[in-house]
Amino acid sequence: MIRSHHLPLMVTLATFVLAYALCGMQYPSMFSTRVVANLLTDNAFLGIVAVGMTFVILSGGIDLSVGSVIAFSGVFLAVILRDTAIHPLAAFVLVLCITTAFGASMGALIHYLEMPPFIVTLAGMFLARGAAYVLSTDSVPIDHAFYDVLKDIYWKAPSGGRFRLIGGLMIVTFVVAGLVLHRTRFGQNVYALGGGAATARLMGVPLAGTTIGIYAVSGGLAGLAGIVFSLYTSAGYSLATVGVELDAIAAVVIGGTLLSGGYGFVAGTFFGILIMGLIQTYIVFDGSLSSWWTKIVIGGLLFAFILLQKGLTWATTTRRKTATGFATQS
Amino acid sequence: MTDDPRPMLHARGVSKFFPGAVALDDVELKLYPGEVHALLGENGAGKSTLIKCLTGVYRRDGGVITLDGADIAPHSTLDSQKLGIGTVYQEVNLLPNLTVAENLFLGRQPTRLGLLARRRMVTEAREVLADYGLDIDPAEPLTSYSVAVQQVVAIARAVEMSGKVLILDEPTASLDRDEVQLLFSVIRTLKARGLAVVFITHFLDQVFDISDRATILRNGRVVGTRLLDGVSQTDIVTLMLGRQLEARVHDRAPRTLGDLLIEVDGLAKSGMLDPASLRIHKGEVVGLAGLLGSGRTETANLIFGAVPADQGRILREGHEIRVTNPREAVAQGFALCPEDRKTDGIVGDLSVRDNIVLALQARQGWWRPIPRAKVTEIAEHYVKALDIRLASLDMPIRLLSGGNQQKALLARWLATAPDFLILDEPTRGIDVGAHAEIIALIESLREQGMALLVASSELEELVAYSTRVIVLRDRRQVSELTGDAISTSNIIHAIADEPIQEAS
Numbered sequence: 163m164i165r166s167h168h169l170p171l172m173v174t175l176a177t178f179v180l181a182y183a184l185c186g187m188q189y190p191s192m193f194s195t196r197v198v199a200n201l202l203t204d205n206a207f208l209g210i211v212a213v214g215m216t217f218v219i220l221s222g223g224i225d226l227s228v229g230s231v232i233a234f235s236g237v238f239l240a241v242i243l244r245d246t247a248i249h250p251l252a253a254f255v256l257v258l259c260i261t262t263a264f265g266a267s268m269g270a271l272i273h274y275l276e277m278p279p280f281i282v283t284l285a286g287m288f289l290a291r292g293a294a295y296v297l298s299t300d301s302v303p304i305d306h307a308f309y310d311v312l313k314d315i316y317w318k319a320p321s322g323g324r325f326r327l328i329g330g331l332m333i334v335t336f337v338v339a340g341l342v343l344h345r346t347r348f349g350q351n352v353y354a355l356g357g358g359a360a361t362a363r364l365m366g367v368p369l370a371g372t373t374i375g376i377y378a379v380s381g382g383l384a385g386l387a388g389i390v391f392s393l394y395t396s397a398g399y400s401l402a403t404v405g406v407e408l409d410a411i412a413a414v415v416i417g418g419t420l421l422s423g424g425y426g427f428v429a430g431t432f433f434g435i436l437i438m439g440l441i442q443t444y445i446v447f448d449g450s451l452s453s454w455w456t457k458i459v460i461g462g463l464l465f466a467f468i469l470l471q472k473g474l475t476w477a478t479t480t481r482r483k484t485a486t487g488f489a490t491q492s
Numbered sequence: 493m494t495d496d497p498r499p500m501l502h503a504r505g506v507s508k509f510f511p512g513a514v515a516l517d518d519v520e521l522k523l524y525p526g527e528v529h530a531l532l533g534e535n536g537a538g539k540s541t542l543i544k545c546l547t548g549v550y551r552r553d554g555g556v557i558t559l560d561g562a563d564i565a566p567h568s569t570l571d572s573q574k575l576g577i578g579t580v581y582q583e584v585n586l587l588p589n590l591t592v593a594e595n596l597f598l599g600r601q602p603t604r605l606g607l608l609a610r611r612r613m614v615t616e617a618r619e620v621l622a623d624y625g626l627d628i629d630p631a632e633p634l635t636s637y638s639v640a641v642q643q644v645v646a647i648a649r650a651v652e653m654s655g656k657v658l659i660l661d662e663p664t665a666s667l668d669r670d671e672v673q674l675l676f677s678v679i680r681t682l683k684a685r686g687l688a689v690v691f692i693t694h695f696l697d698q699v700f701d702i703s704d705r706a707t708i709l710r711n712g713r714v715v716g717t718r719l720l721d722g723v724s725q726t727d728i729v730t731l732m733l734g735r736q737l738e739a740r741v742h743d744r745a746p747r748t749l750g751d752l753l754i755e756v757d758g759l760a761k762s763g764m765l766d767p768a769s770l771r772i773h774k775g776e777v778v779g780l781a782g783l784l785g786s787g788r789t790e791t792a793n794l795i796f797g798a799v800p801a802d803q804g805r806i807l808r809e810g811h812e813i814r815v816t817n818p819r820e821a822v823a824q825g826f827a828l829c830p831e832d833r834k835t836d837g838i839v840g841d842l843s844v845r846d847n848i849v850l851a852l853q854a855r856q857g858w859w860r861p862i863p864r865a866k867v868t869e870i871a872e873h874y875v876k877a878l879d880i881r882l883a884s885l886d887m888p889i890r891l892l893s894g895g896n897q898q899k900a901l902l903a904r905w906l907a908t909a910p911d912f913l914i915l916d917e918p919t920r921g922i923d924v925g926a927h928a929e930i931i932a933l934i935e936s937l938r939e940q941g942m943a944l945l946v947a948s949s950e951l952e953e954l955v956a957y958s959t960r961v962i963v964l965r966d967r968r969q970v971s972e973l974t975g976d977a978i979s980t981s982n983i984i985h986a987i988a989d990e991p992i993q994e995a996s
């Protein structure tokens with residue numbers, strides 16, 4: 163049964179289908195598996211980080227640090243693989259531990275010091291970016307046999323598209339996140355927090371654990387996105403992925419999640435990512451359009467979705483059913 | 493019961509200080525298993541604060557709490573829930589973005605293989621709610637149901653949580669008689685099961701109906717604990733107020749009606765209210781009676797333009813006026829004090845002062861600010877007139893006690909000096925003393941020539957101040973009582989669709 167809070171998700175889905183159909187009518191080759199595969203591969207790191215952002219925004223917060231954390235993870239991996247003999251897998255685990263702990267400590271600051279997430283994660287953003295600079299200011303190439311092995315893992319579709327590991331990783335992330343959000347107590351607590359922290363507290367939601375957990379998830383996924391990004395670019399560069407946090411926020415909002423928290427689905431974020439990737443692909447296909455058009459279209463979409471959400475909130479509050487539902491109404 | 497050597501919960505010497513106020517001072521509360529214990533006191537006496545100290549929402553500044561003989565020190569609602577203390581707090585208790593079932597089970601959802609069993613959650617929720625006479629779809633969002641249903645869900649949630657103690661802070665404020673009776677039957681079952689139940693309310697009838705003992709607070713101190721069998725309502729009220737509540741003799745002397753002020757002609761909105769017509773004169777109080785969901789609030793909202801009507805018209809002194817939104821209504825000299833202060837009323841973080849002048853300032857226009865001194869004068873006047881208890885005018889209104897917030901909201905609309913005042917449940921959550929004052933206030937406003945439309949579920953109250961009562965049923969006006977025909981029994985008959993008895 164479709165409920166009003168499912169509507170933004172439906173709209174996102176419809177937008178994607180419509181946009182894809184229009185693109186495909188103009189350039190039939192956009193329907194090819196190659197384009198689909200590239201869409202997934204190119205947006206893998208953004209998708210993963212947007213999943214973390216979905217947790218944060220659902221809880222009514224924001225995480226501005228993720229772009230810097232991705233850059234930091236990339237540089238960290240590049241430097242550690244260049245300077246030590248450590249196995250990449252061990253390095254991955256190390257990166258995930260560091261970034262998760264980083265996110266968790268931001269969450270702790272937000273909860274215990276009652277500071278706005280905006281400020282705390284802004285500080286985190288500078289901190290992570292600074293740490294990346296400290297490690298190296300140049301782009302450090304990653305040249306490791308294991309990286310080549312990972313990059314060679316792909317599934318070739320009959321018509322030629324190569325579905326690579328990192329695209330698959332993104333999809334797995336989305337599926338797991340969906341399960342966590344909808345089918346675990348932690349996930350329910352995330353929604354509860356977004357519905358109102360004061361009420362959630364009076365209902366017995368463990369605010370400290372949930373807040374710390376949410377930012378730990380976001381930090382950890384930013385770390386995972388950093389690993390994926392380093393696989394994607396085979397390098398670590400401290401100036402990379404500037405502003406990716408804003409792309410992630412845009413994807414979440416286009417995906418139908420309410421910026422003030424409480425309402426939304428991780429599936430929406432997936433289509434948000436695909437819509438943004440689609441616009442980019444279209445511009446590449448067109449060839450004559452400036453890539454700035456991507457930003458303009460995304461800006462327009464954002465406005466449209468925010469208006470839609472306002473409208474929906476308005477419609478549900480004024481047209482609230484007053485049915486009492488008491489069986490014994492005499 | 494009282495000879496049981498060990499209380500279920502025993503709080504001693506509980507104190508709580510807020511900046512500028514001593515909310516609790518050396519309070520003792522003893523709850524025995526299998527008793528319903530009423531906690532009584534005026535608005536701002538410290539009832540809610542005591543509950544919050546017991547359940548770990550506030551850190552108490554002193555005192556010892558034992559549960560079942562063991563010392564406890566809960567630091568959060570979660571802790572107290574784990575200890576078997578379920579609580580319905582006075583504030584909003586549920587989350588609007590979750591479904592009914594999710595709200596009911598938040599924190600203790602049934603799981604299978606580590607994942608939530610959503611379907612089972614819905615079936616179980618349906619079973620639980622059936623015990624409360626609710627036949628609703630728990631998979632629907634909470635907000636698709638009325639405040640009364642939400643309140644019952646909150647109570648059901650607390651009951652499910654409480655293994656030892658159940659605390660209810662004004663749970664019946666938005667419930668109808670029948671619903672209250674259902675709640676009481678649930679409470680009686682819990683009592684038989686040996687739970688200790690704390691019940692806070694301003695309805696003394698309900699206190700005597702369900703409670704065994706009562707502890708009375710005044711200004712943060714316990715002024716007495718009484719077995720309710722041996723005392724009268726008057727004793728309790730005297731303890732609460734620290735003085736006698738003088739009985740008001742209600743005279744039914746003929747009242748001089750002023751000119752016709754407002755005429756509502758066939759105002760309706762499909763699905764909300766069937767065409768309603770009414771005429772209100774200056775110096776008249778028209779009461780709206782009916783069960784919850786009968787269309788009382790809807791009538792008020794349509795007339796005020798809070799919800800645009802889809803047919804009908806409103807005339808003011810014979811001229812048709814346009815009232816499609818509250819701003820136009822305010823410009824016409826209308827005012828509406830809404831039923832649900834939590835969602836439609838107060839701006840929690842704004843100071844009491846600013847909350848009181850909000851409507852007046854809005855009518856003047858934001859570009860013509862009211863001078864600060866004037867604002868303070870207005871605010872002080874109403875704080876005094878309505879006896880609003882506060883530490884300072886600058887404190888955020890959300891820190892006031894529930895009943896005092898309600899009074900501040902009333903002050904906001906009185907400050908606009910309206911010609912036509914609509915009050916929706918003006919005495920909800922207000923203590924007996926202030927209750928009488930508000931009724932007196934309505935009388936005096938009427939005498940000054942104001943036209944009032946008052947929706948209320950308290951029939952005695954309606955009878956006390958109405959010059960005419962309109963009875964609604966199923967979103968329709970079913971009858972109108974005037975003069976001596978206005979009596980509680982006649983209103984009940986009209987609501988229940990039985991023949992009206994002649995005034996005796």
Ligand SMILES: Nc1ncnc2c1ncn2[C@@H]1O[C@H](COP(=O)(O)OP(=O)(O)OP(=O)(O)O)[C@@H](O)[C@H]1O
Nearest residue numbers: 510515535536537538539540541891892893894895
């Ligand atoms: N957080 C706070 N900061 C400052 N003062 C507070 C705070 N919370 C409550 N108070 C004050 O403590 C007093 C007791 O409030 P409380 O809410 O316990 O009253 P109550 O007995 O529940 O009244 P009501 O019947 O109106 O609900 C009030 O004067 C209130 O203004």
Ligand SMILES: [Mg+2]
Nearest residue numbers: 540582893894
């Ligand atoms: Mg209270």
